[in-house]
């Protein structure tokens with residue numbers, strides 16, 4: 001603004017400034033129009049009778065007002081409504097008739113308007129809110145996108161609207177919302193939330209740990225519910241260090257610590273409850289601190305001891321991940337309190353590391369010799385392979401007779417349970433979600449087959465070995481049976497014992513006990529059929545029927561609707577479904593040579609996903 005242009009005096013056009021701008025703008029979207037802004041500021045102290053006054057015409061549209069710029073004060077003129085963009089953009093500034101001085105122009109800006117109608121809420125928030133809405137059957141005006149358009153944002157939500165980014169949910173007020181059931185874990189997916197008010201509902205069950213992991217949560221109000229169990233230590237800790245305001249009065253059965261003392265809770269006045277926080281929070285914080293010290297000390301000691309690991313009869317196994325003692329596992333799993341499921345060689349427990357990372361701890365049952373061998377295969381393999389669609393190893397424990405693997409926790413469980421609706425949240429997977437899960441697990445398998453040298457055959461591909469994280473991203477797990485084989489001297493792995501899971505065995509494996517990558521492709525074909533039909537690998541009809549047979553029989557009648565999982569309520573592209581069926585049946589061909597590779601399978605699934613977008 002410190003400089004301006006003005007016409008040369010004496011010229012034929014000494015009273016006019018013309019700016020013509022070639023606007024070869026490249027636009028991906030049709031443009032609703034353009035807006036220009038003109039800036040002027042007087043840079044001279046005008047003497048006596050001198051007058052500077054002018055009118056501005058932007059693209060043929062004259063402004064009504066004549067402008068007298070003030071000394072060193074910026075003034076702006078702009079078109080209020082966007083007007084159609086032309087390829088040449090003209091600004092004309094003409095002196096008024098009684099002006100003694102020529103016009104000036106200090107600066108101008110030119111904007112094209114871009115529609116923000118397509119900018120929906122951050123996708124993670126949308127899926128979380130979708131699950132929350134379904135779980136609590138929220139009525140209100142909860143339809144369409146949660147935050148957009150702003151005018152129709154869902155009641156009870158506050159969103160942040162950055163100019164160049166998707167809106168995100170920052171506050172949720174579901175107070176007096178008539179909510180019942182437990183607190184959905186999906187609240188834990190709302191990563192930008194500051195304020196969560198669930199007060200005065202009928203919420204039952206315990207407070208999920210995931211709430212403690214919300215990085216920006218400032219207020220959590222659970223007042224006036226029927227919550228039970230204890231308050232997660234991580235939440236109490238945040239409440240105590242002042243980073244979180246936690247309210248939980250009037251929950252008669254909620255306990256403040258692990259040893260549930262009902263008398264304190266039910267005698268509940270406000271005063272008692274807030275005292276409870278102090279009494280309980282202090283000991284827990286102390287435990288946490290000592291815990292950290294113990295961990296640090298034991299790590300120190302172990303480092304000094306050096307490479308004694310794995311030298312007791314199991315070959316020279318080297319594991320590069322973090323190593324835990326059995327004692328540490330007890331802390332992590334809260335004394336093996338919550339069983340997540342039963343793995344191939346023992347139970348899997350829920351746990352939290354000191355830094356709040358949610359993990360699953362797979363303990364090898366001490367009785368099984370086989371288990372130990374498979375455990376070591378899995379541990380060794382996992383330290384070598386890393387892919388976003390393979391479950392990753394956080395660490396392991398090899399402490400005397402105790403063997404355990406510590407994995408990242410996959411909060412949405414496995415695909416088998418999801419497809420069968422065994423998940424208590426019972427939100428059925430949409431076709432798009434199914435395709436995505438199929439694609440991601442196929443990518444995990446492709447990596448095993450192609451990216452590793454020597455390549456791996458998983459040998460136990462099935463829906464219950466495909467795990468889902470909070471964002472429903474799929475990761476292949478359970479590498480206990482996996483075998484590496486070398487392409488150069490051997491094209492298959494021969495094993496003496498039938499391993500794997502009935503229903504998923506490739507026919508040649510059952511006949512000859514020989515395995516190739518194509519055996520995994522067969523199993524994956526079965527997975528694809530389950531994804532489409534929702535049935536399990538072996539259907540319990542009048543007599544047990546394999547899913548391949550069952551599908552072929554039904555498709556022979558030309559009736560795809562009968563085959564597709566009815567819970568998708570017809571919400572899919574039929575061509576895509578046929579395509580996946582076709583791939584699945586090719587994968588399950590009797591002759592391994594006829595089956596596609598995982599790379600080919602991935603291409604097909606990607607094409608189906610494009611049909612859905």
Ligand SMILES: *[C@@H]1O[C@H](CO)[C@@H](O)[C@H](O)[C@H]1NC(C)=O
Nearest residue numbers: 020021059060086088089090
């Ligand atoms: C702008 O000026 C150019 C050349 O001076 C002319 O060809 C064009 O028609 C003008 N555009 C408008 C919208 O007046």
Ligand SMILES: *[C@@H]1O[C@H](CO)[C@@H](O)[C@H](O)[C@H]1NC(C)=O
Nearest residue numbers: 051053066068096097098099
């Ligand atoms: C110049 O003339 C316009 C009308 O053309 C008038 O509105 C304005 O007040 C005049 N300015 C001065 C400084 O006399």
Ligand SMILES: *[C@@H]1O[C@H](CO)[C@@H](O)[C@H](O)[C@H]1NC(C)=O
Nearest residue numbers: 156172173174175176177197
């Ligand atoms: C939350 O919602 C309840 C019920 O609709 C309302 O009474 C309360 O004022 C809201 N709280 C805030 C902070 O807006």
